[in-house]
Amino acid sequence: MSFAGRRVLIIGPGLVDLTAQAMAGAVIDTAIAETFHGRWMHGDAPELVLIDSAGASAEAIGAAIVTLGRAPAPPPTLLVGAQLPTALVRALMRLPRSDVLEAPFSAQDLAEAAAPLMSPHVTPTHNAPSRCWTVMGAVGGSGATTLAIETACALAERLPGPRRVCLIDLNIADGAAAAYLGAPANMLLSRASQAPERIDAQLLDAFVSQAPGGVDLLASARDCHAFDTTSSEAVLRILEVACQVYDAVVVDAPRHRRSWTLDVLSGSDELLVVSELTVPALLAARSLAAEIEAELPDGPPPRIVLNRLAKRVFGPAPSMVEAEKALGRRAVGGITSDWEAAAASANLGGPIAQHRPKSRIVKDVGDLVDRLLASPAVRGQDARVA
Numbered sequence: 001m002s003f004a005g006r007r008v009l010i011i012g013p014g015l016v017d018l019t020a021q022a023m024a025g026a027v028i029d030t031a032i033a034e035t036f037h038g039r040w041m042h043g044d045a046p047e048l049v050l051i052d053s054a055g056a057s058a059e060a061i062g063a064a065i066v067t068l069g070r071a072p073a074p075p076p077t078l079l080v081g082a083q084l085p086t087a088l089v090r091a092l093m094r095l096p097r098s099d100v101l102e103a104p105f106s107a108q109d110l111a112e113a114a115a116p117l118m119s120p121h122v123t124p125t126h127n128a129p130s131r132c133w134t135v136m137g138a139v140g141g142s143g144a145t146t147l148a149i150e151t152a153c154a155l156a157e158r159l160p161g162p163r164r165v166c167l168i169d170l171n172i173a174d175g176a177a178a179a180y181l182g183a184p185a186n187m188l189l190s191r192a193s194q195a196p197e198r199i200d201a202q203l204l205d206a207f208v209s210q211a212p213g214g215v216d217l218l219a220s221a222r223d224c225h226a227f228d229t230t231s232s233e234a235v236l237r238i239l240e241v242a243c244q245v246y247d248a249v250v251v252d253a254p255r256h257r258r259s260w261t262l263d264v265l266s267g268s269d270e271l272l273v274v275s276e277l278t279v280p281a282l283l284a285a286r287s288l289a290a291e292i293e294a295e296l297p298d299g300p301p302p303r304i305v306l307n308r309l310a311k312r313v314f315g316p317a318p319s320m321v322e323a324e325k326a327l328g329r330r331a332v333g334g335i336t337s338d339w340e341a342a343a344a345s346a347n348l349g350g351p352i353a354q355h356r357p358k359s360r361i362v363k364d365v366g367d368l369v370d371r372l373l374a375s376p377a378v379r380g381q382d383a384r385v386a
């Protein structure tokens with residue numbers, strides 16, 4: 001295979017010349033095991049990490065391997081050296097793609113060991129089935145983004161693995177999730193649309209930013225043309241890869257129908273429609289839920305979450321019982337209104353669970369997530385009540 005243009009990161013001082021010889025044209029970077037922190041040098045994740053076990057202490061190399069394992073999509077890793085300590089090899093084997101090469105070896109041996117690790121379309125194996133929960137507002141401003149963020153954080157708290165939850169903001173023109181979380185918006189979906197088949201775990205890794213609350217975020221910078229320049233294939237592929245890599249994926253979906261909307265909804269395990277307790281919002285939620293049920297009879301049943309429940313001191317708001325009557329179905333959960341907590345967290349940048357952990361919003365979302373985990377949606381089930 002050709003190594004031209006492929007990004008290789010060498011951890012350890014010794015192997016640069018041999019690698020340049022073995023992988024002609026590869027773009028080589030180096031790092032030192034003791035200071036290796038896993039942030040890729042030029043923004044792009046390496047396509048191969050080569051670790052020279054002779055270059056540092058076993059402890060430092062072990063720590064570098066653990067750091068690599070924490071990346072959302074660890075790059076393929078080749079450990080080389082003589083008499084490799086068992087502990088290092090065991091740590092290496094926990095990475096999704098790795099191999100060892102015993103010294104002494106030639107440039108040809110190195111190329112032959114690297115090539116299969118770097119071959120395309122190898123995605124990390126994943127044991128547990130991943131969940132995909134989609135959140136959609138019935139009307140603008142109902143709190144869909146807020147609840148998607150808090151749901152993602154509540155899930156991250158409940159799932160044990162290292163790659164837990166990815167929050168994907170599919171409001172690709174003007175999504176607010178990155179701003180609410182104070183995290184960078186690095187997803188370049190319209191550029192990836194030119195070759196959607198090349199969206200893989202490594203590209204996902206480059207698009208992801210780490211957000212507070214133990215959540216990885218996929219969000220796009222503001223771009224008023226994004227819906228026109230992003231293909232359906234790219235949106236669906238990024239979701240598919242995220243579901244392969246993460247234990248759970250939470251999607252903040254736009255309210256307005258796109259060419260990919262029904263595919264995203266039908267691929268979800270849970271579909272949460274967020275409404276508030278006003279008559280127009282309840283009517284919109286009822287129509288939206290009915291519309292989805294008619295179009296996706298075998299899809300996940302839309303489940304309604306009533307947001308910003310307040311005491312009835314601010315005029316004639318419907319009660320929960322009246323709301324369910326207007327909806328023609330039971331709500332799966334209700335979230336208390338807490339403007340101070342919601343506004344303070346958005347202003348500070350981060351989930352409410354972090355800045356106002358005692359807020360009722362956090363408790364209510366936690367209860368909702370526990371309920372959904374305990375009784376997952378059954379596809380094709382009719383949630384309407386007579």
Ligand SMILES: Nc1ncnc2c1ncn2[C@@H]1O[C@H](COP(=O)(O)OP(=O)(O)OP(=O)(O)O)[C@@H](O)[C@H]1O
Pocket residue numbers: 137139140141142143144145146147176307308309335336337338339340342343346361
């Ligand atoms: N339970 C709540 N209590 C108080 N304020 C809330 C609550 N949920 C959301 N908010 C606030 O309501 C406003 C709208 O929330 P958010 O942006 O999440 O709605 P949205 O449905 O995503 O809106 P859009 O239609 O613009 O995408 C924000 O100021 C948010 O802080």
Ligand SMILES: [Mg+2]
Pocket residue numbers: 144145146171176
């Ligand atoms: Mg929103």
